[in-house]
Amino acid sequence: CGDAVSPHDFAALVGYSASGIYPYNAHACIRDLAAHGDLDVTAEQGIANYNKAATAGIVSIMSKMGISTVQSYHSAQIFEAVGFTPEFVNAYFAGTVSRVGGMGVEDVEREQNERYDAALAILKSPAPDQLPTLGLTKWRPLSGEDHLIDPQTVYLLQTACREGSYDTFKEYSARLHRTGRAVRLRDLLDFNANGRTPVSLDEVEPARNIVRRFNTGAMSYGSISKEAHECMAIAMNRLHGRSNSGEGGEDPRRETPLANGDSKNSAIKQVASARFGVTSRYLCSAFEIQIKMAQGAKPGEGGHLPGKKVYPWIAEVRQSTPGIGLISPPPHHDIYSIEDLAELIFDLKNANPGARVSVKLVSEAGVGTIATGVAKGAADKILISGHNGGSGAAARDSIWHAGLPLELGLAEAQQTLLQNGLRSRVVLEADGKLMDGTDVAVACLLGAEEFGFATMPLxxxxxxxxxDCQQDTCPAGIATQNCRLRRGFRGKPEHVEHFMLFVAEQLREVMASLGFRTVDEMVGHPECLRQIEVPGNRKANLLDLSPVLASATCEFGAHIPGADGRHFLPQMAADSELDKTLDSTLFVPYTADARAHLRPIRFRADIANVNRCVGTILGNAVTKAHPEGLPAGSITIDCDGSAGQSFGAFLPRGITLNVCGDANDYFGKGLSGGEVSVRPNPHATYKFDENIIVGNVAFFGATSGRGFINGLAGQRFAVRNSGATVVVEGCGNHGCEYMTGGLALILGEVGQNFAAGMTGGVAYVFDQYGTLEARVNHESVELKAPTAGELAQIRALIQEHVDATQSPRGIKLLYSFDSMSKHFVKVIPTEYERVLAIVAAAEAVGKTHAQAEELAFDIVTGRASNADVARFDVAGGAAPVAVSSVASTKKEA
Incomplete structure (x- = not known):
């Protein structure tokens, strides 16, 4: 296939039944480049490299879809067509979704001929100095693709926001919506009063009320600078809107209001697949907790923060290692079904009963069905994110070919929720390049009642x-952690405030023209939109947006109060019945005196597997009153029975929960300084160390604390552990995956793919039968013999394990430790050990811990001088430093 050159091209061919691909045109170009001396390798090697990269691209796309074998992807047709007629799709891509019509066979033929003629024109003599620049990624002034955001747009918006000029903002808006322009689907829509009588602007809801519905997008501290992140938070808090922390955690010091009354605290705290910085305190400081299921710019992929942006202060907040890139797992490992999502929603409501819980979804075919499940799972809000959101670290193929326009997903979600009588139970938010009040008005009429902005506030x-956000070279001091560049940041909260108020004011004008007095009245009235023709744009005029503008009703709405509502009704909100939980009825009232007067307390409680999230509401009460937690041993609860899901989730320091029995999935999830243990019932007849006693995904996202399991754990044990110390007597597949900190001691065998993606922390495995070597994923870790100091640490941990669980296996190991210690193997990430060694070497010559970490960061990211590299980068020859000593130094610092 001559036209196939990119991973998306190849993936589409395989997805539509191609069993083999020969990209002869790409290969010919490589040979030509090699013949002219433009490559550093031979033509054969260049083609081999190209084929390897193309294959990796296909594998990456398969991974996003959760498919592990090419046989499953072959002919699967997991695509949606945008811009083709149903007749064309049914004839050549049968079974593929195509909702808005567009080009047919004749139009495709015309385009192919135009491309061919253009190619021949380039070959004519004299040859051009360079090939045309298409401007697909960066804006180009001549012959480039039309970009919504060009230099003139940037100038007008910044002038308007800096000077507080609404007139200049109107100029900016007029440029966005100039006649004949069609970049987005909403550019093909205009307002239609549809018989409604306009009202006076004075009768319309004030702008100060409307901005309470506005949120800034989820941009993490790490992806953008401290100054920019805090600037947006201050602005949105002044407006009583909401800023979003993103998935990188947040410095707890931002919870304290400033002297002038401003607050840097992000009202929305995001929980993404990597759970960076997700602690009890982080969740308790939120007014809304957002579960990020996907990202508009790259659905199916996890977040990515390049190592060059993981400065020491970023690593501290994320509890990771400076200079080492951070990759979020593609899925949440505690969500493999809609029921699992409902469980996480319940977990987070327990962690902060006063916060709304929202779920971020991406616009794609079928998002309406997913939104219905989310609403039934008791979420308070659903966010539909459009495909043209920005992400500096997103691959270009993802930016260009993944996700769908906001209008398609928002309309589908609104229509499906209405048809199922669920729309009034949830708030519906939209984001995806909302740039002015006109864009917000379109989103509102399609069903949204809250609105997110990210690029424009920046x-x-x-x-x-x-x-070039991912390069850490932002000249405005926004998308960088470089101190020199950050000093150039000139943004002020007032600039963001002006933008939000201007958008709200423009929305008010549209509302008045259409006869709406409040945003609630305006939500979900697609009949007030109509498709328009764009002069001189043949392709745009082929589209049919009638599916987007279709109205929906609930057939049984008359029989269920509120079921026919077009927008959220507070009286219809889901009730998770938190007041009936074991925590609310027993733990919280029983420990009131202990929490108020710091008097230690210990008691027992019977539990069953219907008791989910045991200890989490108690943890919330502790964190609210004591943000740093309680003294160790303040509250100890001995539980008898089978613990339900998420036992001890997000447990803060000072609380100890012991289980005598067994536990379900997510045991110790998000552990935040507390201590949990589980041991079998003493009357159990099975061998404790040969049977699974806790379910899958134990200690997922744990940030600190201790855990002891007298028995085996299921799959994905300690995934994304970033600071907890945990002991188990064996685990299933994928143990310690994506771990960035903490310590795991496994006193038995592990499953396959152990330590995959592990970039920090250390695991010690008792490898009595020599099976570890074949079961470890060696991509990022090394296997070593523990030092004498580390063996002493292991012995002390086994003693703690025995004290907590009376483990027979632990007792046996203690009695014969001297002879059995030879079977312990240390699993440690290569780059992590290198950083630890640099830090130790720097501290040995008198540098502070902070200085040593900065030096390590400079060395691993290639910024340090040759002299410093030669002096401190001892990874190549010096003896490795004991993990315990460096870790304890870091903790004390």
């Missing part, structure tokens, strides 16, 4: 749209 603060 531009209002000074972003110049260099489109």
């Amino acid at each position: 531009i209002s603060m000074g972003c110049l749209m260099q489109r």
Whole structure:
């Protein structure tokens, strides 16, 4: 296939039944480049490299879809067509979704001929100095693709926000919506009063009320600078809107209001697949907790923060290692079904009963069905994110070919929720390049009642749209952690405030023209939109947006109060019955005196597997009153029975929960300084160390604390552990996956794919039968013999394990430790050990811990001098430093 050159091209061919692909045109170009001396390798090696990269691209795309074998992807047709007629799709891509019509066979033929003629024109003599620049990624002034955000747009918006000029903002808006322009589907829509009588602007809801519905997008501290992140938070808190922390955690010091009354605290705290910085305190400081299921710019992929942006202060908040890149797992490992999502929603409501829980979904075919499940899972809000959101670390193939326009997903979600009588139970939010009040009005009429903005607030603060966010070179001091560049940040909270108020004011004008007095009245009225023709744009005029503008009703709405509502009704909100939980009825009231007066207490409680999230509401009560937690041993609860899901989730320091029996999935999830243990019932007849006693995904996302399991754990034990110390007597597949900190001691065999993606922390495995070598994923870790100091640490941990669980296996190991210690193997990430060694070497010559970490960061990211590298980068020859000593030094610092 001559036209196939990119991973998306190849993936589409395989998805539509190609069993083999020969990209002869790409291969010919490589040979030509090699013949002219433009490559550093031979033509054969260049083609081999190209084929390897193309294969990796296909595998990456399969991974996003959760498919592990090419046989499963072959002919699966997991695509949606945008811009083709149903007749064309049914004839050549049968079974593929195509909702908005567009080009047919004749139009495709015309385009192919135009491309061919253009190619021949380039070959004519004299040859051009360079090939045309298409401007697909970066804006180009001549012959480039039309970009919504060009230099003139940036100038007008920044001038408007800096000067507080609504007139200049109207100029900016007019440029966005100039006649004949069609970049987004919403550019093909105009307002239609549809018989409604306009009202006076004075009768419309005030702008100050409307901005309470506005949120800034989820941009993590790490992806953008401290100054930019806090600037947006201050602005949105002043407006009583909400800023979003993103998935990188947040410095707890931001919870304290400033002297002038401003607050840097992000009202929305995001919980993504990596759970960076997700502690009890983090969740308790939120007004809304957002579960990020996907990202608009790259659905199916986890977040990615390049190592060059993981400065020491970022690593501290994320509880990771400076200079080592951070990759979020593609899925949440505690969500493999809609029921699992409902469980996480319940967990988070327990962690902070006063916060809303929202779920972020991406616009794609079938999002309406997913939204229905989310609403039934008792979420308070659903966010539909459009495909044109920004992400500097997203691959270009993802930016260009993944996700769908906001309008398609938002309309589908609104229609499906209405048809199922669920729309009034949830708030519906939209984001995806909402740039002015007109865009917000379109989203509102399609069903949204809250609105998210990300790119435009950044531009209002000074972003110049260099489109190199991942490079840590942002000249505006926004998408960088470089201290020199950050000093150039000129943004002010007032700039963001002006943007939000201007958007709200423009929305008010549209509302008045359509006869709506409040946003609630306006939500979900697609009949007030109509498709327009774009002069001179043949392709745009082929589209049919009638599916987007279709109205929906609930057939049984008359029989269920509120079921026919077009927008959220507070009286219809889901009730998770938190007041009936074991925590609310027993733990919280029984420990009131202990929490108030710091008097230690210990008691027992019977539990069953219907008792989910045991200890989490108690943990919330402790964290609210004592953000740093309680003294160790303040509250100890001995539980008898089978623990339900998420036992001890997000447990803070000072609480100890012991189980005599067994536990379900997610045991110790998000552990935040507390201690949990489980041991079999003493009357059990099975061998404790040969049977699974806790379910899958134990200690997922744990950040600190201790855990002891007298028995085996299921799959994905200690996934994304970033600071907890945990002991188990064996685990299933994928143990310690994506771990970035903490310590795991496994006193038995592990399953396959152990330590995959592990970039920090250390695991010690008792490998009595020599099976570890074949079961470890060696991509990022090394296997070593523990040092004498580390063996002493292991022995002390086994003693703690025995004290907590009376483990027969632990007792046996203690009695014969001297002879059995030879079977312990240390599993440690290569780069992590290198950083620890650099830090230890720097501290040995008198540097502070902070200085040593900065030096290590500079060395591993290639910024340090040759002299410093030669002096401190001892990874190549010096003896490895004991993990315990460096870890304890870091903790004390």
